[in-house]
Amino acid sequence: MEPTATNASSSTPTPSDPPSPKPSVLDRLRGLFGGAPADGSLGSKIKAERAVDLVRGGASLLDVRETSEWKSGHAPGAIHVALGNIGQAPRRLPKGRPVVVMCASGMRSRTAAKHLRGLGFDAASLSGGIGAWQRAGGQIR
Numbered sequence: 001m002e003p004t005a006t007n008a009s010s011s012t013p014t015p016s017d018p019p020s021p022k023p024s025v026l027d028r029l030r031g032l033f034g035g036a037p038a039d040g041s042l043g044s045k046i047k048a049e050r051a052v053d054l055v056r057g058g059a060s061l062l063d064v065r066e067t068s069e070w071k072s073g074h075a076p077g078a079i080h081v082a083l084g085n086i087g088q089a090p091r092r093l094p095k096g097r098p099v100v101v102m103c104a105s106g107m108r109s110r111t112a113a114k115h116l117r118g119l120g121f122d123a124a125s126l127s128g129g130i131g132a133w134q135r136a137g138g139q140i141r
Contacts, residue, residue: 042098042124044113048136051100051126055138059098062089062123064112065130069104073140075133083108086115099123104130 046054055061055077063074064083074080081089083103089112093099099121101109109125116123126133134140 041122042100044117044124045106045110045127046100046124047127048132048138051102051124051133052136052138054098055100059100060093062093062099062101062112062116063130064101064103064108073130075102075130076139076141078102083112086112089116090119090121093121100126102126102130102133106132 042054051059051061055075061075061078063070063078063080064086065074065080066082067080070080070082079089079092081092093116099113099116101113101116101123103109103112103126106125106127106129109129113123113125128135130140
């Protein structure tokens with residue numbers, strides 16, 4: 001049996017858009033352990049020292065604790081939107097700025113940051129919450 005030649009025009013068409021590149025192993029590890037992705041975005045969580053520096057440099061600070069927690073002390077300049085009202089946050093946040101999301105321990109802020117990332121914000125959860133913020137030199141009033 002002889003091999004048959006096929007016409008190139010009858011071959012299976014290739015998609016016009018190449019598939020999105022998969023994240024590198026390093027990017028996936030950074031995501032797991034809270035490091036910043038290689039593209040310069042914040043990543044899913046952020047250490048307090050870096051968060052304080054970013055906020056001092058112009059990043060927004062969103063506090064998602066309840067009103068009673070907010071009244072007991074909060075970072076000057078922080079925007080308060082309780083997690084239950086996170087749908088209101090996009091209207092209150094400046095466009096084009098990274099967002100550091102804070103709560104008491106880091107649990108609620110993870111949920112809020114994930115929600116904001118889904119809306120296109122560059123948002124990260126502050127690991128350790130408001131206590132870590134204070135230990136890193138962040139002010140509370």
